[in-house]
Amino acid sequence: MGRMEIIMRKIMKVTSTALLVTTFVVTSAYPSAVFAASNDMVDPVVETETSLQSNMDLAVQAALVGPEIKKLNVLGHEFNVKPASISKKNNLTVVNGQISHHLSWRPDDQLYYRIDIENGEVKQVEIKIDRGGWTSLSAPFLATLAQKNDIPVTLEMVQELGQKLGSFIDGKWEYAAEAIVSTIALHIE
Numbered sequence: 001m002g003r004m005e006i007i008m009r010k011i012m013k014v015t016s017t018a019l020l021v022t023t024f025v026v027t028s029a030y031p032s033a034v035f036a037a038s039n040d041m042v043d044p045v046v047e048t049e050t051s052l053q054s055n056m057d058l059a060v061q062a063a064l065v066g067p068e069i070k071k072l073n074v075l076g077h078e079f080n081v082k083p084a085s086i087s088k089k090n091n092l093t094v095v096n097g098q099i100s101h102h103l104s105w106r107p108d109d110q111l112y113y114r115i116d117i118e119n120g121e122v123k124q125v126e127i128k129i130d131r132g133g134w135t136s137l138s139a140p141f142l143a144t145l146a147q148k149n150d151i152p153v154t155l156e157m158v159q160e161l162g163q164k165l166g167s168f169i170d171g172k173w174e175y176a177a178e179a180i181v182s183t184i185a186l187h188i189e
Contacts, residue, residue, distance in 0.1 A: 059180045060187045063097050071102055075176035078102035084184070093117040095188055099180060101173050109173070113181045115188060122185050127178065 055074050059081045062069040066083035084097030094116055101109035109131055116124040146153040 056180065056183045059099075060184050063095075063180075063184045064187060074180055077173040077176045079177065079180065080108070081180065086188070091119045093188060095184070097181075097184065099177050101177060111174075111177045111181075113184075115181070115185045117185070117188055122188075125181060125185055127181060129174070 052074065055072055058069055058072055059074065059079070062072075062081040063084045064086070068080060068082045070080045071078045072081060078101075080100040080102055082098045082100070084095050087094050094114065096114050097112070099111045099113070101111065103109065109129060112128045112130070114124075114126040115122065143153065145151075
C-alpha cells in the first residue's frame with residue numbers, strides 16, 4: 001500500500017467521522033431539521049417555467065431597484081438577493097452585487113458579482129464565491145482531526161472536502177446563482 005493510499009484512507013476515515021459528528025450535532029440541536037428534510041422528500045415543490053420566470057423577475061427587481069428579497073426559490077435553491085450598486089460613467093455601467101445562497105442552521109454561501117456593460121453590451125461578468133455552509137463548519141474540525149491523526153492536509157484539501165460534503169448534502173447551487181446574475185445582466189440599461 002502506497003503512502004498516498006494510506007493518506008487518502010485516513011482522510012476518508014476522518015471525513016466520515018466528521019460527517020457523522022456534524023449530522024449528530026445538527027439533528028440533536030435542531031430536531032426540526034430532520035422533520036423538514038423528510039417533509040421535503042414527501043411533498044416536493046415542482047418549479048414551473050412560469051414560476052421560474054416570475055422568480056427571476058423578482059431577483060432582477062431586488063438587485064436593480066430593491067428592496068432585498070429573501071428565500072427566493074430558483075431552480076430548487078433558496079437565495080437572498082440584495083440591491084446592487086450601479087455606477088455609470090460615460091458609456092460604461094458597472095454593477096456590483098451580492099446574492100446569498102440561503103442555508104438553514106449554518107452560514108450562507110455568498111456570491112459577489114460585478115457586471116461591466118459598455119455601450120449597452122455586456123463586456124464582462126466576474127463572480128466570486130465565499131463558501132459558508134458545511135465548508136465553514138467542517139474545516140476547523142477536519143483540520144484538527146487530520147492534525148491529531150498525523151495526516152498531512154493542506155488548507156485547499158480541507159476546503160475541497162468541505163465543498164464536497166456541502167455538494168453532497170445541499171446539491172449544486174452555483175448554476176442557479178449564475179442564472180440569476182445572467183438575468184440581471186440582461187436587464188441592465
